Amino acid sequence: MSGFEHNQLPPRQVDDAGMPTVRIEGATKQAIEVGRNRLLVAGAFFAIAFTLVAVRLVDVAVLSGLNEPSVAREAASSPLKKGRADIVDRNGVLLATSLSVPSLYADPKDVIDAEVSARRLTSVLTHLDPVEVAAKLRAEKRFVWIQRGLTPRQQYEINALGIPGLHFQREERRVYPQGSLASHVVGFAGTDATGLGGIEKQFDATLRDGAEPLALSMDIRVQHILREEVGRQMVAFNGIGGAGVVLNANTGEVVAMVSLPDFDPNAAGVASDDSRFNRASLGVYEMGSTFKIFNTALALEAGTATMTSGYDATKPIRIARFTINDYHAKRRWLSVPEIFQYSSNIGSVKMALDYGAEAQRDFMDKLGFLKPVAVELPERGAPMAPKPWRKISTMTIAFGHGIAVSPLHLVSGVATVVNGGIQWPVTLVKRDPEVRALGRQVLSRKTSVEMRKLLRLVVETGTGRKASADGYLVGGKTGTAEKPGKGGSYARKSLLSSFVSAFPMHDPRYVVLVMIDEPKGNKESHGYATGGWVAAPAVKRIIARSAPLLGIHPFDEESPEIRQVLDIQSPPEKGRKRLASF
């Protein structure tokens, strides 16, 4: 539109309506038309652009707000992000946690005087050797670790020294504040925070991305009592190991579980293989007489024996090259309660022969004794059961030889026998008290009630009298198994002494097992190293100390209601007397 000026405008004219109109002709008119068109195009372009901007504005500000996370919510959740989740006991006591700890490293280029720096540094980190530290500070590198995982106090003191060239780096570290108390249950994690044992390994993935702490079924107070008492017996009888379990009989929750010797999970790398071995869940043992609990329960359940029937136990049984004899031999006819009370092998074998191999195998299967116990641990021992299940196996299993199970199997089985016959899957994770649908009825209630009486009888007048904690109506069974020796024969001297018990016996709530590996008799036990001498006193102390913590009050053992539930009606036979035995 060059050269288009006002003074060149064509003359004004007036149209019909009297309004002035401009008439433009020729080249000028064409130029204006072009200009107008261009304006129109540009105007339309901007109008569309602004409309788009406006639409997008409304979209972003009003409509998209529903789909996108709001800034405030995003911001609030971010500081809650932590490392590996905590593990706590059933009351919330911290068992394992992840801490961000400072680690000390040096940049040797910046260190002014290696000797002086090393000397001053080792005045705080007293366990380090000044010569070694000085060598590190002289290294031809830009980065050298001095000490990983400092305490906040050490960090403060090192900072206060003001040595140039020393720096801190924060690292995540797994810490077990309770030390070795629950080492086999909690397990341990490696330096890169991967679970390498116990719950840490089993729940590795959950712990990794979990924010909620994992609550175990354990009670750390009961765990302490159990560990102390098992340890005390282990030392007193010079045993090579020990195990103990406290199980909630009505939920299958493991309240405490120890295996001795144990280790400090904070320094699991230096622990010996023996101390890392979980005797309670991984070790399988021939349990001995405690298996008479299952033998008697099965005989009563099958109906081949009753509380008033009995067997002749005068002569030892000879089969193949074996002789089955009684440890507390009575050499007479024994009723079923007496067989149980005096732990008669002869009577037990005769009971087993009556119900037969097939029934025994089925029952062991139902109790879960033929497969690893379904507990949340990677360390689960596979039981050793006879294959094929011969007559001789049936006979030896009657008194707990020829089948090897873990201590956890044993307590789980005893819980089933005493709790009314319901088999609960054993768990280490705190169970919701409302969820009760997991149990399976594998034994009749009637048999269970009769077994309670028998177990109580053993503690009242039989081999387990040392386990009687006043007022808690303890019932149980001793077990003294001879461990298989190197040549496959049984070694008389290396024993496995145990005591498995339940309390209070009129309505059992908890099952307690104490097992000592290879105890040697001492002066106080008159040289005996049997379950009744070694394990039963520990059970008594464990129950007396932990029952108040578990919310069980003492009962009047002579009250008529309790006597009615637990007394065995005397059979008419003359053989039944209330005799004490060792």
Place this chain on the structure above:
Amino acid sequence: MIRRSMVLWTILASLFAVAMFLIKHEVQVREARLDALHRDILASQEAIQVLRAEWSYLNQPVRIESLIRRHMDLRPTDTTQLGGYDALPVRLSDASDQTEVAQ
């Protein structure tokens, strides 16, 4: 007319510009503060975690037991020390009743 609306729009536009600048500045200040608070919260959480670990460590049953043995006369509860309301003997009468009888 056009000039007047032009003035109005210019004033409005500059008002909005100023308001936007102020709001943006305020948001920046608040975001910086939010970041600082988050850092503080994280630091506090870490400190709390350390304290929780230390609390659990100091509450090790073994340690508490040895401390009690050293400093206190507490002993494990004996079953004879426990009882329920049912075991209490029946109270025959109120103290006020007795004074009435005495009178």
